[in-house]
Amino acid sequence: MSVTAAQGFVAAGVAAGIKSTGAKDVTVVVNDGPSKVAAGVFTTNRIEAAPVTWSREVASDGRVDAVILNSGGANACTGPEGFADTHRTAEHVAHALQATGRDVAPGDVAVCSTGLIGVRLPMDTLLDGADAAIAGLAPDGGDAAAEGIMTTDSTPKKAVAGRDGWVVGGMAKGAGMLAPGMATMLCVVTTDAQVDAATAKAALASAVAQTLNRVDSDGCMSTNDTVLLMASGASGAQPEASAFEAELTTVLADLSRQLVADAEGAAHDIAVTVERATSEAAAEAVARAITRSNLFKTAIFGNDPNWGRIISAAGTVPEHVAPYDATTIDVSVNGIQVCRNAGVGDDRDLVDLTGREVQVVVDLKAGDASATVWTNDLTHDYVHENSAYSS
Amino acid sequence: MSVTAAQGFVAAGVAAGIKSTGAKDVTVVVNDGPSKVAAGVFTTNRIEAAPVTWSREVASDGRVDAVILNSGGANACTGPEGFADTHRTAEHVAHALQATGRDVAPGDVAVCSTGLIGVRLPMDTLLDGADAAIAGLAPDGGDAAAEGIMTTDSTPKKAVAGRDGWVVGGMAKGAGMLAPGMATMLCVVTTDAQVDAATAKAALASAVAQTLNRVDSDGCMSTNDTVLLMASGASGAQPEASAFEAELTTVLADLSRQLVADAEGAAHDIAVTVERATSEAAAEAVARAITRSNLFKTAIFGNDPNWGRIISAAGTVPEHVAPYDATTIDVSVNGIQVCRNAGVGDDRDLVDLTGREVQVVVDLKAGDASATVWTNDLTHDYVHENSAYSS
Numbered sequence: 001m002s003v004t005a006a007q008g009f010v011a012a013g014v015a016a017g018i019k020s021t022g023a024k025d026v027t028v029v030v031n032d033g034p035s036k037v038a039a040g041v042f043t044t045n046r047i048e049a050a051p052v053t054w055s056r057e058v059a060s061d062g063r064v065d066a067v068i069l070n071s072g073g074a075n076a077c078t079g080p081e082g083f084a085d086t087h088r089t090a091e092h093v094a095h096a097l098q099a100t101g102r103d104v105a106p107g108d109v110a111v112c113s114t115g116l117i118g119v120r121l122p123m124d125t126l127l128d129g130a131d132a133a134i135a136g137l138a139p140d141g142g143d144a145a146a147e148g149i150m151t152t153d154s155t156p157k158k159a160v161a162g163r164d165g166w167v168v169g170g171m172a173k174g175a176g177m178l179a180p181g182m183a184t185m186l187c188v189v190t191t192d193a194q195v196d197a198a199t200a201k202a203a204l205a206s207a208v209a210q211t212l213n214r215v216d217s218d219g220c221m222s223t224n225d226t227v228l229l230m231a232s233g234a235s236g237a238q239p240e241a242s243a244f245e246a247e248l249t250t251v252l253a254d255l256s257r258q259l260v261a262d263a264e265g266a267a268h269d270i271a272v273t274v275e276r277a278t279s280e281a282a283a284e285a286v287a288r289a290i291t292r293s294n295l296f297k298t299a300i301f302g303n304d305p306n307w308g309r310i311i312s313a314a315g316t317v318p319e320h321v322a323p324y325d326a327t328t329i330d331v332s333v334n335g336i337q338v339c340r341n342a343g344v345g346d347d348r349d350l351v352d353l354t355g356r357e358v359q360v361v362v363d364l365k366a367g368d369a370s371a372t373v374w375t376n377d378l379t380h381d382y383v384h385e386n387s388a389y390s391s
Numbered sequence: 392m393s394v395t396a397a398q399g400f401v402a403a404g405v406a407a408g409i410k411s412t413g414a415k416d417v418t419v420v421v422n423d424g425p426s427k428v429a430a431g432v433f434t435t436n437r438i439e440a441a442p443v444t445w446s447r448e449v450a451s452d453g454r455v456d457a458v459i460l461n462s463g464g465a466n467a468c469t470g471p472e473g474f475a476d477t478h479r480t481a482e483h484v485a486h487a488l489q490a491t492g493r494d495v496a497p498g499d500v501a502v503c504s505t506g507l508i509g510v511r512l513p514m515d516t517l518l519d520g521a522d523a524a525i526a527g528l529a530p531d532g533g534d535a536a537a538e539g540i541m542t543t544d545s546t547p548k549k550a551v552a553g554r555d556g557w558v559v560g561g562m563a564k565g566a567g568m569l570a571p572g573m574a575t576m577l578c579v580v581t582t583d584a585q586v587d588a589a590t591a592k593a594a595l596a597s598a599v600a601q602t603l604n605r606v607d608s609d610g611c612m613s614t615n616d617t618v619l620l621m622a623s624g625a626s627g628a629q630p631e632a633s634a635f636e637a638e639l640t641t642v643l644a645d646l647s648r649q650l651v652a653d654a655e656g657a658a659h660d661i662a663v664t665v666e667r668a669t670s671e672a673a674a675e676a677v678a679r680a681i682t683r684s685n686l687f688k689t690a691i692f693g694n695d696p697n698w699g700r701i702i703s704a705a706g707t708v709p710e711h712v713a714p715y716d717a718t719t720i721d722v723s724v725n726g727i728q729v730c731r732n733a734g735v736g737d738d739r740d741l742v743d744l745t746g747r748e749v750q751v752v753v754d755l756k757a758g759d760a761s762a763t764v765w766t767n768d769l770t771h772d773y774v775h776e777n778s779a780y781s782s
Binding site for chain 1: 435436437438439465467468469470473507508509510613614685686689690692693695697698699700702703705706707708710717730732733734735769770771773774775777778
């Protein structure tokens with residue numbers, strides 16, 4: 001049900017014809033309230049697509065009434081004309097929703113786009129699609145909505161959690177270009193809990209930091225990454241902030257794992273956990289250095305528990321970032337401690353890498369903090385998809 | 392002639408049998424003086440191989456009499472036993488050279504190793520190889536020496552430059568794991584110019600920063616990277632420091648280009664030049680962000696001048712590192728300005744990427760500094776070589 005699992009939301013996803021494949025490419029999600037609280041997290045890439053610039057401003061006052069999302073074109077690097085296209089899209093959606101009896105201002109309509117950079121959107125096709133989606137808005141439209149934002153995704157990503165009469169539900173798309181600063185291109189999460197804008201904003205920032213920002217598929221950061229949280233309050237339940245953040249984190253963690261599992265051309269999903277660091281930031285820095293190593297990622301593709309590549313990647317993190325003794329670190333791969341005290345450990349032939357899931361644990365023996373970063377292996381299919389498919 | 396182009400040096404490369412292929416795997420280079428000046432630059436990876444620890448200490452007093460290099464094993468992550476192996480190797484070489492009438496102390500013998508991490512070296516084989524190499528030392532042994540350090544290199548890398556009666560000559564090996572902090576695994580440069588230790592050290596640091604450290608094949612930094620400069624003074628010529636540094640830079644630049652041209656599985660050699668930055672460091676940071684992007688590197692493999700991936704990589708560099716206006720940058724690929732003011736420029740179909748050489752120029756319009764970083768595309772062969780070959 002994704003974004004319509006929560007009460008107070010209607011959604012739709014339609015095939016407008018932006019994509020030549022005939023697949024769904026326009027999604028609309030509307031918050032029918034009673035509350036219209038929202039928060040957003042956006043790419044930190046300085047090359048920012050027009051819809052990001054627009055939606056960041058829309059969400060800045062803590063209110064979003066509706067969001068329109070399109071696949072088939074990112075509307076990035078399209079200049080003032082591209083921004084005008086985004087603005088026009090929001091105006092069009094607001095007026096169309098007004099025609100359905102909803103009191104929606106253009107400045108409360110967020111816009112998200114995904115697809116090729118540097119190409120203008122086919123506006124007539126997009127706006128016709130918006131009309132069709134709005135005509136089809138339904139309380140069970142979440143599944144179609146999740147399909148409408150897919151690009152190279154092989155499956156739609158959806159998740160739901162909740163407790164005590166309120167739920168959090170979401171959808172995401174992304175199968176490459178997953179990197180810190182934001183791990184997904186587009187993600188919309190809804191809830192029928194009653195939360196105020198400050199709580200929503202804090203909970204979203206914290207949940208994203210623990211989940212989507214810990215996914216690093218290929219080290220590349222998109223121009224369009226957006227996570228939008230919308231709260232209707234329709235359940236009447238008013239959870240503690242900690243409970244709300246916990247359920248939101250559950251949904252985003254679930255979506256994050258689905259993104260990793262569907263990353264372009266991947267054969268293994270890899271969780272790199274760094275333990276006993278002096279701080280969580282130190283643990284994360286070491287984990288990220290490992291998940292960024294192409295040599296490590298190709299080794300895993302080759303079912304090779306190459307701990308030398310793991311610790312040499314760990315060794316590139318400066319000491320002031322992650323203090324540890326380089327001569328005492330341990331590395332385990334799928335439960336076998338292949339490296340002990342930075343030297344040869346148990347027999348690497350004992351490591352079974354034939355499954356999809358890979359667990360790498362690096363023990364720094366320096367403190368009591370830990371962090372996990374998720375990535376994928378680097379495969380022939382990754383090279384094929386990203387050399388043959390322009391994005 | 393590589394390391395024996397300069398007067399005062401003898402060298403040899405032999406097949407000791409460390410490699411199962413029967414290829415040369417042990418090289419010895421000896422400085423017969425009259426001067427024994429030396430300088431070294433070593434990996435900044437905190438996971439440092441035993442020979443790096445040893446040779447850093449050997450070179451720290453500005454004197455190196457001889458260096459032994461082996462391929463077929465990195466002697467990294469081998470613990471105290473591995474360090475004892477390195478020490479024993481230096482002792483053995485010193486004694487063998489003493490038997491030839493040379494007054495060489497073990498503490499003046501540098502040791503370099505390259506190959507698989509985490510495996511002890513076959514010491515009997517190595518030391519027999521050292522004896523054979525020392526028996527074969529010759530003033531024309533530079534070519535064999537360059538062959539003895541190859542691993543996955545398809546060709547030996549050699550370069551010579553000089554003026555006014557003195558020369559600089561060098562050899563290098565490396566075909567992957569080329570990254571900042573040091574771009575080659577092993578490089579030995581010799582000169583018959585008279586230079587003092589301080590001049591040698593400063594010139595080497597500067598030349599490496601401009602050349603080997605600007606090569607970033609796959610973002611991975613080795614545990615064994617070493618550049619060693621040895622000066623015999625045998626020409627009697629005493630060049631200006633600037634002239635010496637210029638010729639040294641020429642040799643290292645030549646070797647750097649050969650390393651890029653032979654990078655594992657590459658189909659394109661890519662030079663990313665960032666112009667009009669506020670500082671050289673800013674230009675280098677932006678260039679490096681682009682050369683690190685797997686999406687950019689796969690696009691080039693696909694002959695796709697995908698400027699969206701170029702500027703989105705540039706956009707990940709924080710503003711305090713590289714100040715520029717993200718809405719005005721230009722990008723050219725092989726002379727065609729495909730991106731103008733962060734938007735669509737000339738027709739991308741005009742870009743010819745069928746050749747091996749690719750020139751990417753990013754104009755930040757923010758200052759007057761520039762920098763170039765060299766890399767390769769990300770190809771099926773890269774994935775194949777690095778998933779099938781353990782290193």
